[in-house]
Amino acid sequence: MELTITELTKDFRKTRAVSQVNYTFQSGVYGLLGVNGAGKTTLMRMITTLLKPTAGTITWDGQDVVQMDKDYRRILGYLPQDFGIYPDFTVQDYLLYMAPLKGIRPVLAKARAEEMLRMTGMTQHRKLKMKALSGGMKRRAGIAQAVINDPKILILDEPTAGLDPSERIRFRNLISELATDRVVLLSTHIVSDVESMAGQIILMKNGKFVMTGSSEELIRNCPDRGWLCDVPKKQVNDCCLKYRVSSIKTMADHAKLRILSREMPMPGAVLEETTLEDVFLSCFGERSGDESDHGVV
Amino acid sequence: MSLMGFEWKKVVTKRANQILLILLAVLVAYSCSRAVRQVEWMDGSGNAVNGHAAAVKLRREKEQWTGVLDQTTLEKALAHLREIYSTTPQDLQQGENNWPLRSRLQGIQDIADLLGLAFADTYDTFEEMVEKLQPEDLSRFYEKRVEALSVQFFEEGNWGYANYTENEKQYIVEQYQSARTPFAVGYQEGWVQVTEQLPSLMKYALILLSFLLAGIFSDEFSWKTDAVYYNTYYGRTKSTIAKLWIGFLAITVIYWLCVGVFSLVVLGSLGTEGAAQTLQSDASYWSTRYNMTFLQYYLLTVGSGYCGFLFVGYLVMWISAKTRSPILAVLIPSLLLLIPMFLHEIYSLFLRKVIGLLPHWLLDIPQAMHYVYLYQVGGQVTSLISIILPLYSCLTLLLVFLCYREYRYKQIA
Secondary structure, eight states: OEEEEEEEEEEETTEEEEEEEEEEEESEEEEEEOOTTSSHHHHHHHHTTSSOOSEEEEEETTEEHHHHTHHHHHTEEEEOSSOOOOTTSBHHHHHHHHHHHTTOOHHHHHHHHHHHHHHTTOGGGTTSBGGGOOHHHHHHHHHHHHHTTOOSEEEEESTTTTOOHHHHHHHHHHHHHHTTTSEEEEEESOHHHHHHHOSEEEEEETTEEEEEEOHHHHHHHOSOEEEEEEEEGGGHHHHHHHSEEEEEEEOSSEEEEEEEESSOOSTTOEEEOOOHHHHHHHHHGGGGGGGGGGOOO | OOHHHHHHHHHHTOHHHHHHHHHHHHHHHHHHHHHHHTOEEEOTTSOEEETHHHHHHHHHHHGGGOEEOOHHHHHHHHHHHHHHHHHSOGGGTSSTTOHHHHHHHTTTHHHHHHHHHHTTTTOSSHHHHHHHOOGGGGGGHHHHHHHHHHHHHHHHGGGTTTTOOHHHHHHHHHHHHTSOSSOEESOOHHHHHHHHHHHHHHHHHHHHHHHHHHHHHHHHHHTTOHHHHHTSTTTTTHHHHHHHHHHHHHHHHHHHHHHHHHHHHHHHHHOOTTTTSBGGGSGGGTTOOOOOBHHHHHHHHHHHHHHHHHHHHHHHHHHHHHHOOHHHHHHHHHHHHHGGGGOTTOOOHHHHHHHTTSGGGGGOHHHHTTOOOEEEETTEEEEHHHHHHHHHHHHHHHHHHHHHHHHHTOOOO
16 A cells, blocks of 8 residues: 655646655655645645646556556545535435445445435534535545545545634544555645644644654654743843744733744743754745644644 | 536536526527417418418418429419409508408419519519510519529629629529429418528527536635646546537527427427428518429528537537636627527628628527628638538537637646
8 A cells, every 4th residue: 555656746837836846655644734835635636636747656556647547536435625515415424425426326325325424423413404514524425435445545635724723623533544455645734633643743834844753753853842930021022023933922010932843942941842843944944834724822 | 316417417507507497498488479370371361360370361361383394383373463453453562551462372472482583674563574574474484583593693783792703603693593393382371481490599599598508617716626626537638528419419409499499389280381482482581593393492590590509509618617607608609690680781792791691590590591701712712501511510529629629628727
């Protein structure tokens, strides 16, 4: 079970979205981290055959996926970032439709749809029209369709975006359950999600893989460290300009800053344990603030 | 439920499509009422009756003239016309108060019109013809018809037809000569109304249907379901074929329901008599070169309309699959159908021949019957209708293939 991408490149007119990427995915969960425009979605869309690469190849167990055509799509599950729905279908209709569409024989479709409803906790909402579903329920329906064909490759693009904390935890557990004996590639902005789900993490920047490895490996290889500093309130702005500040806690007469730096930034700074968020900030710098909607920095 | 069942469900559960179906029903109801009300009967005092009641009275009036338009019938008709004109006071023959004359002519109006057209070159007015035409002249009725039509055709040459080749001119005259004579005449209002009103119904129904068809492919994009749809096992193959079948089914069901209900109501109300009558027995088809009965004409109109629906339907689907825009998908074919309506004043023969190949003719056979569009294929002169039916049947098949190809290899960025 091996998904290999070789020299994978995608150009859109004058922009290179993905640039000569090489990687081999084996069974397990892979987290793809990167800022907006890093090329994550483009990479995923090439892996799902939605986009043709400009150059390079994608192979599954040595076979070119373009040549495999629908045989490759049979082992594929995909939950896109903008997961669309058929508004007038009920959840059950939707799964009963997706089952034959994904090549499941009609005699098995119903049982498989039932199983997916149970797995995602949607059994009691089966008769609800999809337009009436909440964001979390839509995502659950999305993951149900993605795994209804028991895929060998599961691609999840921002699966937890827009979910409340309890839905996110539920979703994370669900993905962890699904992770056995398949390649799961998920992209997210939420560092804690990747940390809790992914065995391997890929940091993507400007269309390239800049760092790969387990969470521990990335932390170990991060050149920066996290320092906790007590700073007078009036110096906070200067510190923000001078250092990469991952958090600011304002007190009565001073502020506690967490600064990323290779060296001790100021006397009295206390070295703290490096986290994956520090790695992310260290790798992407100021641009990571572009999408700090989930407290990445 | 099969993939086709789900594709059908996508179409019929969409609220906009349900509204479209209601609008289509309203359109059919309006068209039926309009067509039936076109038939008018008037009594001697000028009181008009419309619709089914008028059809009943008119049918009764025309009953005695039903049959073949041979020498005997023509002589009888001429005598009857003379009697009408001689017994109707002069001041009630012309102007707005000519109801008594109009009322008495209703039963024989079709034959009177044909006589007037055949002998128009000899007499200045219809009244003069009725007065002076000799029974022995009537033996030349069909001969005069060919003469009159040939003269009319070559006179039309003054504003654009002059460039017809000798082959084409000969073809036209032969077409006029080959009309089956004597004509069968009689009451045929049901067939006249059903064929004359069908084109309007077809055009508006097709525009409404286009909105429904435009969604079959482009809704996957507007619902943002495309990314999941395209990476499924059958998304690019079997399901695309299911969509094409759904398009075919929607076109077929809606077309035949609209045309069927309309025809049933109009023919049911106005009568089916006259199916075997010669098309040219109605004065408005006097100059047509297509020799057929009213039933054949009706079948040609609905058959050609179906061909037009299929072509425009698949064109809409292809544009929507290509551009992902339902608006554009509806707009382009609608323009294709409506623009030629404004191009009647084009005198260039070449341009007229090009316009003659546009698909709007498929939906407007009654108009196509009147136009002289001739084409030479392999040295053989042929008419517009003989060209557009096979042409658009082939183009429809091509569009089906293009639709499939478009979805088979679509990329989703």
